[in-house]
Amino acid sequence: MAYRLLKSESISASLRRIVAEELQAGFRQLTRKRPDTATAVHEVRKSIKKVRAALRLVRDQLGPYYSTENARLREISRRLAEARDAEAMLQTLSDLEERTDRSFPSARDRLGAERAKQQSGQRGVLKEAANGLRKTLEDEPPAIPENDFSTLAPGLRKTFRQGRKALRVVREDSSDANYHDLRKRVKDHWYHVRLLGNLGSKRVREYEKRLKRLGNWLGDDNNLAVLRQKIHSQPGAYGKPVEIAALQAAIQKRQRQLRRKALAYAEEIYGKKPGEMAGWLERRWRAWKK
Numbered sequence: 001m002a003y004r005l006l007k008s009e010s011i012s013a014s015l016r017r018i019v020a021e022e023l024q025a026g027f028r029q030l031t032r033k034r035p036d037t038a039t040a041v042h043e044v045r046k047s048i049k050k051v052r053a054a055l056r057l058v059r060d061q062l063g064p065y066y067s068t069e070n071a072r073l074r075e076i077s078r079r080l081a082e083a084r085d086a087e088a089m090l091q092t093l094s095d096l097e098e099r100t101d102r103s104f105p106s107a108r109d110r111l112g113a114e115r116a117k118q119q120s121g122q123r124g125v126l127k128e129a130a131n132g133l134r135k136t137l138e139d140e141p142p143a144i145p146e147n148d149f150s151t152l153a154p155g156l157r158k159t160f161r162q163g164r165k166a167l168r169v170v171r172e173d174s175s176d177a178n179y180h181d182l183r184k185r186v187k188d189h190w191y192h193v194r195l196l197g198n199l200g201s202k203r204v205r206e207y208e209k210r211l212k213r214l215g216n217w218l219g220d221d222n223n224l225a226v227l228r229q230k231i232h233s234q235p236g237a238y239g240k241p242v243e244i245a246a247l248q249a250a251i252q253k254r255q256r257q258l259r260r261k262a263l264a265y266a267e268e269i270y271g272k273k274p275g276e277m278a279g280w281l282e283r284r285w286r287a288w289k290k
Helices: 011-030 037-057 064-100 105-120 123-138 149-172 176-195 202-233 241-269 274-289
Strands: none
Touching (some): 011 037, 011 123, 037 064, 037 123, 064 202, 105 241, 149 176, 176 241
16 A cells, blocks of 8 residues: 555554555565565665654654664664665766766776675675564554644654754755755655645645655765765776766766755745644645545
């Protein structure tokens, strides 16, 4: 079923269903006889992000369960990150080559070797991740007694407030780390709006699409930042000086483009106050429930 709260379910029932469906999907990816490592890692990390966001929306009602399971899922995702990063760097380079109509063969060879090395040692990591997901599946979320928008509003406001703060920080200091933090806050808010995607409002659906677009731009920017840092730390490993200079210039140009678009979107989205955003969604919620 969809990553949505359903009218036919209580909030508690929807939460339990979503957590179970996403974790089961991830577990199946990890326990296939011959899993495609890149695909498995990507899909599992995506499922974990969705589960953690859903739990974060109602964290105040979950008690100790939230801190325990959130920490477990965060650690699983962290362990899988190296394999994901190796794959993402190659894809990022491919996108850059396509945009600039230029190839960077030395960098491609180096990144390909790094990916092969990461994937060759991932069997044990995938097994550990599967065991972690199994433990979380066995410990389902506690029941949430309330079944009204007041259950969701605190989490919505808190996540949105964190996004506004991250945007203020980026305006003051446009470091890679601060842009990455803004991306995480945007993703949290996007997942929460996705959970409310059945509200039946065209404006809500359009808002969700804008958040997704913003998150994708910030994600591309983060991948470029990681690639730039990797090359800067060992430039000789990725090509001759002239090739590295051209690659770094292409990365920086693309980052400027992405950040310009992302900031314009973020300013519009976070121009509202948390209470205004939550109030707008609450009105849609109440109309949907009727």
